[in-house]
Amino acid sequence: MLVAGAPAPARAEALRLATWAGDFSRKGPGLLLRDLSRDPPLAAFDTIAEAAPDVLVLTDFDFDAGAVTLGAVAEALAARGLDYPHLFVARPNTGMPTGRDLDGDGYLGGPRDAQGYGWFSGQGGQAILSRHPLRMAADHSAVLWKDVPDSAIGADDPAPDIQRLASTAFWAIAVDAPTGALTLLTVGATPPVFDGPEDRNGRRNRDEVLFWTHILTGPEAPSGPVALIGNLNLDPVAGEGWHDAVRAVLDHPRLQDPQPGAVTATWDSTGPMRVSYVLPDVALRVVAQGVTPPAEDAGPHGLVWVDVVRP
Numbered sequence: 001m002l003v004a005g006a007p008a009p010a011r012a013e014a015l016r017l018a019t020w021a022g023d024f025s026r027k028g029p030g031l032l033l034r035d036l037s038r039d040p041p042l043a044a045f046d047t048i049a050e051a052a053p054d055v056l057v058l059t060d061f062d063f064d065a066g067a068v069t070l071g072a073v074a075e076a077l078a079a080r081g082l083d084y085p086h087l088f089v090a091r092p093n094t095g096m097p098t099g100r101d102l103d104g105d106g107y108l109g110g111p112r113d114a115q116g117y118g119w120f121s122g123q124g125g126q127a128i129l130s131r132h133p134l135r136m137a138a139d140h141s142a143v144l145w146k147d148v149p150d151s152a153i154g155a156d157d158p159a160p161d162i163q164r165l166a167s168t169a170f171w172a173i174a175v176d177a178p179t180g181a182l183t184l185l186t187v188g189a190t191p192p193v194f195d196g197p198e199d200r201n202g203r204r205n206r207d208e209v210l211f212w213t214h215i216l217t218g219p220e221a222p223s224g225p226v227a228l229i230g231n232l233n234l235d236p237v238a239g240e241g242w243h244d245a246v247r248a249v250l251d252h253p254r255l256q257d258p259q260p261g262a263v264t265a266t267w268d269s270t271g272p273m274r275v276s277y278v279l280p281d282v283a284l285r286v287v288a289q290g291v292t293p294p295a296e297d298a299g300p301h302g303l304v305w306v307d308v309v310r311p
Contacts, residue, residue, distance in 0.1 A: 018053030018305035043295035059188035063122030084129035092125030094118035116167035140170035152203035187230040192241030206242035225281035
């Protein structure tokens with residue numbers, strides 16, 4: 001069972017950053033939008049309303065080119081008293097065709113043949129709702145897996161010439177908050193399971209988890225405060241995966257970890273785990289943090305939030 005963090009305090013000057021791997025994805029294009037009108041996910045809206053973040057990064061959200069679906073979610077939340085006038089969504093790597101038989105099943109166009117797992121282009125991507133203006137500062141979603149430092153891609157990988165590292169997207173999103181601008185570094189990594197002895201997903205997850213650490217120590221590092229935010233799909237100690245990768249992120253000198261030992265998801269097969277993270281810049285002061293448990297029928301993931309202020 002998920003454990004909630006401290007009750008949400010009054011936030012006159014604090015900025016609440018949040019991420020949630022809530023289930024806003026379906027197995028066909030347009031089905032999420034249909035469900036929002038016919039059978040809206042009330043439990044999901046209740047979970048968001050309870051946390052009431054200022055900026056929310058969703059890491060399992062179906063993309064459409066007109067952002068109609070995200071707009072419908074914003075309208076549903078507005079009915080609950082949450083005003084998100086600023087929305088951001090862009091085509092993710094999930095479901096993006098490669099034209100290759102990446103999973104070796106003899107067929108093309110399957111969900112595992114895409115740049116990131118997906119039954120259709122845009123399934124289970126990322127989306128952001130915000131009370132404050134958003135701007136794309138950089139998009140690293142097209143970076144090839146083989147080109148990242150210390151890449152763990154296999155020597156026999158089926159598509160090193162075209163395989164992107166990001167399963168969903170690597171966005172650097174500037175937030176123009178009243179307390180000062182900061183840059184969100186988003187991630188929605190592939191789970192390090194559902195593969196074979198080659199451990200392709202495990203190795204890819206490792207490199208996705210480490211991606212922003214390379215940016216933060218390189219020439220493209222944002223000059224102002226940042227927050228690494230999203231679903232790393234990797235616990236520091238429990239479950240499968242390259243645990244050293246997430247521990248390296250948590251120990252990065254540019255970032256702070258305000259929620260050590262937090263439980264962000266619970267599955268029957270694995271028990272409680274920490275897979276979603278909000279890691280603010282050390283230049284910011286954390287005044288509160290928590291994990292809002294999902295409302296009944298809202299899935300296994302909790303909504304992770306952290307309140308930050310300028311020192």
